[in-house]
Amino acid sequence: MKKALAIVLSLLLVFGMVACGGGAEVEEGPLVVLITDTGGLGDESFNDSAWAGFQRAETELGVQIQVIESATSDDYLPNISAAVEAGAALIICNGFLMAEATQQGAEQYPDQAFALVDSADAQAPNILNLTFNEQEGSFLVGVAAAAMTESNVIGFVGGIQLPLIEKFQFGFQAGVKAANPDAQVLINYTQSFSDSALGKENALAQNKLGADVIYHASGGCGIGVIQAAGEQDFWAIGVDQDQSALDPDHVLCSMIKRVDVATFNAIKMVVDGEFEGGGYVFSLADEGIGAGDEAGNLPADVLASIEVWKEKIVNGEFEVPYDANTFANFSL
Template identity: 50%
Template structure:
């Protein structure tokens, strides 16, 4: 083949290639790239602590654990605001309500007034309050039969004491905390009517030093078992029990990790269960306001002994009274009037 012919063929091939390139459609990026699933925006839930704050080893930590479970199992995003004083309650509620939060939880009965105001101001937001009832269609009220669980640990205290002197430390003297007191005293009375119960209130839910001071005074008066319903104040009780080697009874969650050799048991108030159930209702789309009561019968109240300090006899006695409460054989007092009229059940 001549050089002229070869050159002509090369030209024809080059022109053909250029024509094919010009007639091709541009690459379709959407076709070349695999379709990606649209990322779902997580449901945001906000919690506002009372003045005890996170790290109280009790009430606030339990509520936060309920939202942690919601984050792990339901994929929600949880946020928290910690209140320094009661003046922070309404501003913190408003802050979350003005954000993308779809559930706003106020921890503690002291939120009652602020929660009612926020619910009215933000009617399109879902709220939940722990330990109180707010009569609003957008507020789920999470309450507990604390008197029932306190009765059970009162039975344990009444049987465990060797001095017949027992202590109770409350946070603030409100009807809610008095439910703990009178339930506990009724439990002690049911198994040990000769025992004396010292009662003191700390006027705080966060002052651990005050809790320790009260506990030491009660112990000096002879108390060898002391129960608290005082949030962070109770940490001071447990510190005193460890230093002076007497028994403390924890509250809300198992507190034996704070002093395994001195926390006899704990009254379990399953705030985490209540908060999780309300969070789930929001995710499932069936949230509704109103009362949500947790007690021994539905598993929302009980006792625990993670450190293994209870004897089989103490557990048997506690379980016997728990079953009787569950079966409705008697009603545990929750007020002073009910306590004064209380008759020891014959089981």
């Protein structure tokens, strides 16, 4: 009796799922799927920004959008398979953490269009690599930090120490050095993109050593950095999106990385039938990278000097360092 009941119930469940699945298939534009890295949506940063591009594409291009959040790195490949099975016209894998899975996925499904944000490590004819010159935007907020510090001690809190995050670090250090050679930059890495408590402790430690402006490139740890700034009354600099809404009185400005522009453009390519593999680098020149100050905390003279530096970078007067080597050789 119990067994029969169990069978009936599971059948009901299966039919229920099929029914739901059927209901979702409204005849509309192509389906595009975003797969987030373990940071997930709600980071008020990288993944949210990518999703914003999807939402814009939904209204402007009439595509169907879907997001799959990865709980662990073991989920990347299964999530890619799920997206392929759902019939996605384009799968956007968000983040360098997904490079390996994207490579495998692209080989397994050679006819499927993929876009990989933030990494050029996965290469295949059906992968479009969307990368950014984060060092350029970081340079600009470095200029802002150098102008606003009173102690001449500035902090940088990174997530996991990877070449990508080092682009933020060295670009930032170069900006500080260019605008205020006397200022010292403290460097910390939390080795996590989700442990907010660790972000806070790292920022508090830097503040204790005198840092009064702290730039973070640490995903979900960043909320801890901003919280510390509020408690100890110093400046935090946000990353990826304008993070001033989290604490308008303590977020000085943010390094903006228009992941939304990147995802939107990739979707547009598919809609226009122009998708092809390869690489695209967003930079200051095409507004894919920038510095933003929605809360209006930057004085006019600092804004002006940021503009001057931006001009120089866009005109190619010098190359912004992005790793230890280029930074060591950096001089103006």
